[in-house]
Amino acid sequence: MYFCKVINFTKRMKRILVILGLVSVIVVSCDYGHSFYIANKTTDTIIIVSANYNSIDSAIYFLPRGGSKYDSTWTEFNGKGKLELSEINLIPSDSTACYAVFNAPFFYDSQDQKGYFYIIKLENAKKYTWGEICRDTLYNKLVITQEMIEQVKTQESSPVIQWNNRNDGSDV
């Protein structure tokens, strides 16, 4: 009788261990996202566009304002005309923009492992076409490296990089 109980207990333990193993594999191998924020410490409202290379021509992703809800609109390139601006991508003074990446390191497609961010004042974005902004350099460049992110990383919250018009990353 006692022997049967021991066998049943062992079987149950085995089942529990198998389930725990499966759960731990699933949890370890889940999809993940991570992000960092760029804080606008200037007095202007800005828009930030991230690029794959050290050239505004490779600019692709307009960063959304940190914590803003998605309402189906997004800033778009309109050929060679002006940008079609959306509220979600406007970063007022003292607010943040969010750069998020899914299932990959932050700068996975950058050859030099750096992130290139082009910062355009809202007044310029409204006034000039995208071609004019690029041609007349009506933007600032912020270069972010993994080391910069590590420096401001905390255990609890996403890293925040300060943008104040002086840290343009030109020395990186």
Add this chain to the structure above:
Amino acid sequence: MLGDINGTKYGGITIPERGIIVGKGVFTSQIPEGTAMMQHEYGHILQYLKVGPKAYYSIIAPESLASATFTSVKSHHSFWTETWANYLSKGYFGLKWLGNKIKGYPANNISDLNLLRLRIASIPLFY
């Protein structure tokens, strides 16, 4: 275990017919990063609906888990199970799809070879 959308890392996992399980705030915050992840996870549901439970649990689920666990993090986002989930999600959500606005969501249709493998796996004899 699955983190927080405001934290350093947040996760999500899909178990078809059971649900999508994500970190705190990924769904409820309605912020674009979270919505993009939800759309991707829904792409896995669409895969399941397309190929059925046998092919999903014998090929897609184990290969996706293996990719996330054993390959480098750099390549998991471009693994075929993930890019196909993005492709299906893109087709489903249309203009509301956020994978072209948030980084890490390459979308590609399934290759003929993988489609063939899924079809073979869905035959009862091979299960």
